[in-house]
Amino acid sequence: MPLSWNEIKDRALKFSREWIDESSEDAEAKSFLDAFFNVFGVPRKRVATFEKRVKKLDGRDGYIDLLWKGILLVEHKSRGKDLDRAFNQAKDYFPGLKDRDTPRYILVSDFERFRLYDLEEDQQHDFTLKEFYKNIRLFGFIAGYQTTSFKEQDAVNIKAAERMGRLHDKLKAVGYEGHELEVYLVRLLFCLFAEDTSIFERSQFQELIEQSTAEDGRDLAQWLANLFEVLNTPHDKRLKSLDEQLAAFPYVNGNLYAERLSTASFGREMRDMLLEACALDWSRISPAIFGALFQSVMDKKQRRDLGAHYTGEQNILKLIRPLFLDELRAEFERVKNSAKKLYEFHQRLAKLKFFDPACGCGNFLVIAYRELRLLELEILRVLYGKSQSLSLDVGEFNILCDVDQFYGIEIEEFPAQIAQTALWLMDHQMNMLVSEEFGSYFVRLPLKKSATIMHGNALQVDWRDVVKPSELTYILGNPPFVGYSYQSKEQKNDCARVFHDVKSTGVLDFVAAWYRKAADYMADNPTIKAAFVSTNSITQGEQVSVLWSDLLRRGVKIHFAHRTFQWSSEARGKAAVHCVIIGFALHDAADKRIFDYETSQAEAHEVKAKNINPYLVDAPSVLLEKRRKPLCEGVPEMANGGKPTDGGNLLLNDAEKAALLQVEPQAAHWIRPFLMGDEFINSISRWCLWLNGISPHELRTLPHIMHRVEAVKTMRLASPKLPTQKQAETPYLFGEIRQPTSPRYLAIPKVSSERRRFIPIGYLDAEVVCGDKIFFISDESLYNFGILNSTLHNAWMRSVCGRLKSDYSYSNTIVYNNFPWPENATEKQKLSIEEAAQAVLDARAKYPNSSLADLYNPLTMPPELVKAHHKLDSVVDAAYSKKKFSGDSDRVAFLFERYQQLLDEGKTKPSRKKSN
Template structure:
């Protein structure tokens, strides 16, 4: 069981008192760090080792005082020594390590002072030993809890995609294919993430299990993995008392992820090494949104074009969800936050309840990128609200009742079964990240394992499914996403028939892009509720003949109007294959619910940042229609 931050602080205070007189590197380092790791409830020997030999780049050799592969280098000095020199020495060790073993953190210390360097964030935190209790959160990586900044085109994301792609290719070449392969990869990636973020405790038990319990030739790897998956699907109270001790350390996950029986894959030595490569990679830095890129990395290019799939950067996702709902929610919170009256706290609680009651629907969700980022932004806003409700971080509620926003507020439809399951799993991953962030803020351990809530991701054709069966329109708050981009001349006969039927344009069906069917179906769906709509679209629907075919349906038949829009810009992809197209973003409201001011984002450089302007009315060509 992971310790709460409050318990860690108590232990840190005791540790600081007990080691206040430590001064000598040679005689006290090992005992010091054994005790230091116990502050966090972790046995040092389970994750890190002392005196790791390193052959440096200048052909000399050295020994790392404490080494946690892929996570931490510690360079320890006696009291009063120059820590800048210690950091330089640690840097030499870092450069000499294999890439897969290079850590994110370097800690230098003289017993009485700690300097922790985060190489990813390029930050340094300095603390005296006596002040350690106030700084324990900076060492959250020991628990698998750490602050993360996710960046588009992060090299770590790209590397992760490549590693999973190689594992996929190796299994596929060994005739392990189709549904079993897809489901197997989703399970593996969940385990990798769990191993590095505190879902599995202690950290790296999955990696350690593969390294120490499976043979180097890979012959027994498949059967061992099958047993791991069975354990992850078994409540602790239902497990055999004779269960292998290493297997028994894995938690019950729930969520149906490990329930289905899969064919057992066969491995050889090189395939085992491919799995170990992805296990050794630090998955704590991976955004769950990268699941989309992981999927596209193993898709055939022809399949990607046929589906019109264009995985989306986080930056571009925010261009949809911020004007659709996040900007308004943040403005409402800012107003509540600024109030000084006696009802301020009560109304902040009601605002949090509002966040927990909203429903979000992506009817072309792919691997869930839009849902994942929307969930993250909503949870982050909720954390800010909770900080105002509990300004001293003293809770008057149980920790498990703290967050009201959950993954079961999110709905999606996806044509492919594999991406639908990826979306579901990635939402759980983001939930865990946000629970860790909440834990950091409030000093209490907040977890949702075993999984009890699930996102509602339907596997089906969104243009054939009745959306009311997924989420009744009167319960829906927002419909949004990135529907497929397939021009009229690239559509199959079935796709053209779908567009023609939904648009009700008669036998010809016009030359409408496939994406327009989502706009029309969404417009019809929201008639029985008050949901707002925001979609990415090919820029052609705001140009030429498509305007004459599509917009009379939206404006006249469905009584919608444009609430916000991004004019044409370049839409990039984080996935291998780099899908780049020119797009527009359209947000539409029911006319009787639309605001008076319309937001327009224009680009002087289609690869640059937009400039915003406000208007009374926007035309389908994305110009001011008021003159």
Template sequence: MAFSRQWADAGNERAQAIEFWIDFFAVFGITNRRVVSFEHAVKKHGGGQGFIDLFWPGQMLVEHKSRGRPLEPAYDQAMDYFPGIAERDLPHTLVVCDFARFRVIDLEARRTWDFALADLHRHVRLFGFIAGYKAQEIRPQDPVNIRAAERMGRLHDALRKSGYTGHALEVLLVRLLFCLFADDTAIFPAQGLRAFIDERTATDGSDLGARLAQLFQVLNTPEDQRSRNLDDQLAAFPYVNGRLFEETLPIADFDAASREALLDASALDWSAISPAIFGSLFQSIMDAKARRNLGAHYTSEENILKLIQPLFLDELRSEFARVRSNRNRLFDFHKKLRHLSFLDPACGCGNFLVISYRELRLLELEVLRAAAELQGHAGQRSVDVHSLIGVNVDQFFGIEIEEFPAQIAQVALWLVDHQMNLRVSEEFGQYFARIPLVTSPHIVHGNALTIDWNEVLPATRCSYVLGNPPFVGHQWRTQEQMADMARIWGTEGRFGRLDYVTCWHRRTVEYLRGNTATNAALVSTNSICQGEQVATLWGWMLANGTHIHFAHRTFAWTNEARGKAAVHCVIIGFGLEDRPGKVIYEYENVKGDPHAIQASHINPYLVDAPDVLLPSRTETPPGLPQLRKGSQPTDGGHLIFTEAEKTEFLTREPNAQAWIRPYIGGEELINGNGRWCLWLKGAAPAQLRAMPLVMERVQRVAETRRKSPTKSVVEFAAYPTLFTQDRQPDAQYLAIPEVSSETRQYIPIGFLWPHVIASNQLQIAVGASALHFGVVSSSMYNAWLRLVGGRMKSDIRHSPAIYNNFPWPFSLPEAAADLAAAVQSAQAAIESAAQAVLDARAQFPGSSLADLYDPLTMPPALLKAHQKLDAAVDKAYQLAGGPRSYKNDAERVAFLFTLYQRITSLLPAAAAKPGSRRRRAARDSA
């Protein structure tokens, strides 16, 4: 307002414009005339020479006229300068002015504001960028994150090409990351780094390495200890501390190209960077392969919030809502926020810590607003914010096995700290910054599976353990990871089959023993809650007092960057103390949003049901047909034909026609793509000798088997005409594919005749009836399968153990004894409905099971037949105490677990597998 009054009568461009803009910049605390240039020479559109009245590269261009002159020609004149400006120097803001009037054009947002000089104070935020303020939201998927990582990647490549590599290169890049961010967020003088490089280093880059080393030394030296002869431009940089610039690095050899790469990086607006994801992007520039898929591997903010909200944020916000109107309780709540501590024992680039810290700071900001309202300061700017901000980065602890991500994690926390400080500054009208860096996050470079977490953060001080440890299946582990597994789980039993991520589950439980009030949440591969891993891992976890507090059931862990990566994950929140208010987050679509379901208890399969651990049961329950794998050739492919190969072979060897059979696996059963096999069982030697091409193939089978590393296969080289595992039925059999798409509501199954050879990719049951077909085809069985079965990627994987553990509707002895007539009626209803399903399929003889069970193409007649079958099966379960209806699969499986518990409690002690497994797990832990 004082500036507006001072210049209210000015009007002569030639005599007063430069002084006008010098005073204008002083309004924002900028007194260094190096920031902008006046009468900046540039080539105009068309090739003529022009002079920009005021130019701040990468920020602002001003065209100034005398009072009363029209602004439109001034705007056109300014636009003529743009073709002559280097791309990295293009401004985001264009201003035309005649002293009395301003026209401000935001070139990125394509918005224009016109106002009088007297109203400048009402529009001052348009110029907030001059002082380092950016009135914008930090968006994780903002393309600037990708562009910034790509430009840092070019700089990385240029330096590495010069021979500057290893630890020194990593530290230099981390320092430059901090400096580029500081240049755009008021830590440094506005565009101080960019101006320093542009103005104080040679264009060939020959002295840039030395000048950066000098800058780092200045940043590491308190102002009162610096040389009196220090250049003014260097002296303007603040003391940073935090040990970020402490280490003396070898001086890097830049050239013109690497200098240009650094200037290009400095031209971006680094205030818009999201520290939560940029760290992962930044790390990927070190790997050429990862950079080709840049943006595919960072953890999205949305997914991080799925973990931290139920772990601690929702509860803190609820508590804040309860205390916000009580001054004393609000004060205590604020103190509580300062004393929380967080440990991520596999922190990577720190994204979980960064988002947790940001959310804690945002909550603290709400606390300060509420306190100001209670004290009558709402809307006023008299609060001493410096003494009120309590939450700090030293509440955050991490362990990371790689050095470079560990360095990035520490800097990322400082960056988000400063972003939050700018939010506070804007909120309360006072500049607030924590420079020099007095406090630091505690990021330890080391293997979390070999060091004592208490040395990083004593369990007695820890509030929450959180993170996303690495997933590695047993077949993909390195030697070091195998050693970690043996150290954590031992080498006996089935612990070696666990995923690598489970090492963090065990270490977390052991850590929580030091403070049972601490809660934890980890992202994991969904395989730890499916199939064979459940009993092994959770037998130990439950025996050691673990309670599941909340869980996100299987969902796709994705991000919005190009080259998306997706894995199928669960999030499990747990602790050693039970607590009410348990929640299961259910996903109808693994790529969609969840809905929360209140639960009284969450079991290891992430269902509201008792803690039942299903064994890898090989015995079939009495009264049921045995389910087993089909036959396995182990033949090197020499006994198997495609349709085209079979036709060509029979043209040359017609005598083989009698020995070729249909060969069906899961793929062929579902999609109808036929294969064939040589089934030479019972072939006489003379018959074989009469078929030379068959003999050639038999010879190749023998050779293949002799080369096998498996002893039993080598021994079977003596029987090259036979499959190594012959389980082919001599009667009609039920066939179930081993793998089926997750998109199907019902797994496609069917009956096959004995002349059709079932491959080992099918599971088969000889003697199965329409009753068995009906139950296995029902929604009840399919819900069980989706929950307890393993997965191949996202596809559903069936196994005999799923079938053997399934609680059939007529499994209870009392059902057979006391309700015989009702049981017979229910069985007949299921058989009738099952036959109706088969009849509905038969109406479409040209369609494969894939066609029939695709949700988009499933015939209405087949869908209705399945719905009637579901009703018949559900009614049969009512005889065992089941409800009349189910809202979803989770309710079905919850009932099935209860029924399973009842059935197994009636078995002899030796057959009570889950309990014995749990006792063994407890013994192993002891």
């Protein structure tokens, strides 16, 4: 058992007194270093060797005074010698060491002075022998205490997973696979952590492999099997004749080593791989980060992007802080000056229960537990005083929070095992933090409590079988991100089963089912609070009315929300998706919070809200349903452009057009400009064969066009869709023809980059054929152009439209037809809007060679155009309200209130009929 810091300090003082007068390196250096290690309760001969011979760069032999492989190199000199020279001498030994044996720390000393170098942190610490007791915590790595904070970008996380991945592949290659391989790797993971975090003696696992197993690895598997059995056996139940090294290992329990596995098989290379894993400092690896990394070793494809599959701590905190941590810390501040209230608060903290019904490797649970323990540590500081030592029963009587407060469901067995193990490891690391804080060593061995992690399908399991609602406090997590069009048949069936009493749920993303399951579960205990990370699609577009009409009907209230932001890993191979976080319950909250982002990659800023609706706006909880006609009277209809359904045979680029006209110049009459959204925004030239009205005779005189028409017919007949097959009857025409007849029409691209403040809307001549990735309005009024180009309309669009990845996906049925236009705008106001709209067009016209993409790029938008839009916003805002809007959130809130008024006044009714 590691010594307490109090005992280490006492030993350090005694050590300093005993060696105050020593000066001869040759006479007493080895005794000095043995005594130095004894200060920390670590026998030097078990971890480090004297006079290690190595080859230096010049080919000569060198002898390291002391080497602890992978950890510490000591160069000791006589009193008064040059320590800089001693450090350089120590560095000269590095080329002769194996990579896995290269130490992180170098210690140089001359009896009187110490200098410790941390090579990875690039830090140097100098102190005298008399000051040694004041600096003992610098040597926490000897005692087995974690003394550094975790870093998400620490390369050791990736190295650890990569090394375990290689070992996994080798074991699988010899036929050791499936469930047994998964359990085997989790057990090795625990051993690797244990020997670097004082669960085992320092380097105890590595020493067993190096000293007791053959170098060719032939007997390693049997030694590991024996070790696993020992770790599962209480000391009083072990054989009296047990090998001394094995007998020294502690009893772990917790069922981690209970299952009897087949004996694996190792070779020389695999033994070296395991030793390379041992050489890493596992005390620096966060269980929260490594859990997901470790899971990815099971899949070679995932491993190529190792680090892209775990959730960064910063993002997890975005959820747990507003869900419970901010509230608990605020309560701590209120009660910390009252011992009685603080004691009661501590007791309540230990009764909180957390449930992640899609826990994966336990990232959310692990970070939540760590934060709970850190708060408990602050309570202990206040109750007992930081400078005071707690009783010897510090754990049993004072540390109340434990891993059995945590529950989860995970569909895959391996990550479920990792989640449970990761919580044990985090528990131990927090116990070490308490031990450091108060000086008395505390470890929970054998393991008596564990998290409850069920291996099963969370959408098929009754959550009440995992934890009773009456016992639960919080639900949290990051359910799977699977769009409705990407769901497997089983996933679709699971969703249908969850939403058995709701219509039109085929459009819902997979994550929606967790919201419904949570709402049903919380009905048995309405005090439960929940929060999920979700794809932003459940708060935008057509999914909102389907999902949230059901949730609101069940009494769901949104307490806090992070609006759209980029959820990404902090590791290499970054996997990013655009998400929201929604905190909710079946009871209302007085203080509601919205975390908004200027861009998806910006930092959040918090605003207080009176009500948070399903669009995550501080506005009434109204739902926008698909409408066939515009909400307001007198507003022109917006239609979808035509759809070629031609296999590309009726469409031409510049080169194809030129080649066709060279052989068939008479085809020029039947070629017209053709634009989809991308071509419209980026001024890309494209053409189509527009054969409406062509006579059969003329078409037959154009053999090259006829060849294309024949290809269209073949393509349509081969389609599995009956409507497409029907269109084969007129293969020379677009499959769906929707072309405006006015001389000029207003074009609105369906998809636009999220980086733009405005959707690039503009006019097109009737000669230009409008494709199905563009909406159009035949009414070319400047007033309409002005309203649609305003910040007010664009803010509405950003709040309610769907998304294609992170890009805006405009909709006529959701965005446009539900948009509240100005009520009773005066002729003067309309004229002002028309004039401002024309000024926007005039500003664009000054740059005839610039595309709309160029003009509306936030980095290249011309100052004249920016000024014109500011003027347009001022007159459009004035047509809506006398007050000045404070920003986009204020504008959207106003529009939702206006929408609610229109519904209440009965001036309009939602139309659910299918629209173009």
